[in-house]
Amino acid sequence: MTPTVAIVILNYNGRHYLEKFLPTVLKYSVGYEIWVADNGSTDQSLQWLESQHPSVKTLVIAENKGYAGGYNKALSQIDAEYYVLLNSDIEVTPDWIEPVITFMESDVNIAACQPKIRAYDLPTHFEYAGAAGGYMDYLGYPFCRGRIFDTREEDLGQFDDVKDVFWATGACLFVRSEAFHKADGFDERFFAHMEEIDLCWRLLNLGYRITFCSHATVYHVGGGTLHKSNPRKTFLNYRNNLIMLFKNLPKGRRKKTLFFRLILDGISSVRFIATGAWPDVFAIIQAHFAFYALIPTLLKEEPERTHYRAPLYYRSIVWEYFVLRKHRFAQLTGITFPPTTPKS
Numbered sequence: 001m002t003p004t005v006a007i008v009i010l011n012y013n014g015r016h017y018l019e020k021f022l023p024t025v026l027k028y029s030v031g032y033e034i035w036v037a038d039n040g041s042t043d044q045s046l047q048w049l050e051s052q053h054p055s056v057k058t059l060v061i062a063e064n065k066g067y068a069g070g071y072n073k074a075l076s077q078i079d080a081e082y083y084v085l086l087n088s089d090i091e092v093t094p095d096w097i098e099p100v101i102t103f104m105e106s107d108v109n110i111a112a113c114q115p116k117i118r119a120y121d122l123p124t125h126f127e128y129a130g131a132a133g134g135y136m137d138y139l140g141y142p143f144c145r146g147r148i149f150d151t152r153e154e155d156l157g158q159f160d161d162v163k164d165v166f167w168a169t170g171a172c173l174f175v176r177s178e179a180f181h182k183a184d185g186f187d188e189r190f191f192a193h194m195e196e197i198d199l200c201w202r203l204l205n206l207g208y209r210i211t212f213c214s215h216a217t218v219y220h221v222g223g224g225t226l227h228k229s230n231p232r233k234t235f236l237n238y239r240n241n242l243i244m245l246f247k248n249l250p251k252g253r254r255k256k257t258l259f260f261r262l263i264l265d266g267i268s269s270v271r272f273i274a275t276g277a278w279p280d281v282f283a284i285i286q287a288h289f290a291f292y293a294l295i296p297t298l299l300k301e302e303p304e305r306t307h308y309r310a311p312l313y314y315r316s317i318v319w320e321y322f323v324l325r326k327h328r329f330a331q332l333t334g335i336t337f338p339p340t341t342p343k344s
Helices: 015-027 045-052 066-075 098-105 177-182 195-205 231-248 251-274 278-301 317-322
Strands: 005-011 033-039 057-061 082-087 110-119 134-136 142-144 162-164 172-176 209-220
Touching: 005 015, 005 066, 015 033, 015 045, 033 045, 033 066, 045 057, 057 066, 066 177, 082 177, 098 110, 098 172, 098 209, 110 177, 110 195, 134 195, 172 177, 195 209, 195 231, 231 251, 231 278, 251 278
Parallel strands: 005 033, 005 082, 033 057, 110 209
Antiparallel strands: 082 172, 110 172, 134 142, 162 209
């Protein structure tokens, strides 16, 4: 039997993106249920949807709960075997759904998968938020096949494969609903940024697989809600990264890892000082204090973990990139994945 699939677009004041990209989603997703979950928009998005695309199902969330809270609220009300979490600033292509779902159906252990993500502004190259699947080094710095820090590789077919990865991008995230709810969804404290990495890490620790499937491609604009130069984004990235490390690292490695990470965060602020970006410096300081305030709560919530599966990159991607000048994924070595725990 064909599994049920729900495409869910979380919208926050993104009417201009809906106008531009929703028609393509409708064109290339015939036969699938399409939802727009509105996260407290004030730009008449819902009124536009009702008049222009009445076939699209809508969910109204009274206030902006961010990516994490918005999707948790929406997905708790949608019944499907698979969710496709799709950013409103994504341009999809023909046959973008079936190859991924077919691949996920081949193994019940696959909890999440992403297609190939190319840049809308530079279609020959991979996009920042996801590229060909995400990884993370042992200090918590995320990177991708096809994108390390600000270097985006040209897509020359070097990642035309299916592959286990550490995290799949939230920009176009295919996730098995059973696994999503078993992991209790996104951590709503994150609000936005890195919540999908945290989810994928928790799913890995539950014995699931996170994967990439190159047989489908989408194009991502990126930065539609918070531009990378926004201090709010700086705050969320730094704070959420520390929360994620505390939650998911084994106790024996947590203290040492966080110590070095806090030092590196301080060093990274020098870059902002050099450019006069003082709001970002203050955002990093605020992120640290916000993390410290959460530690007692995080300790109380700590699960009793019977096993730990974390295919981290046990080298510093910061050192490899900035000192050794390794800017392409093929130059990195030592990324391995542990065996998958079979599901009953």
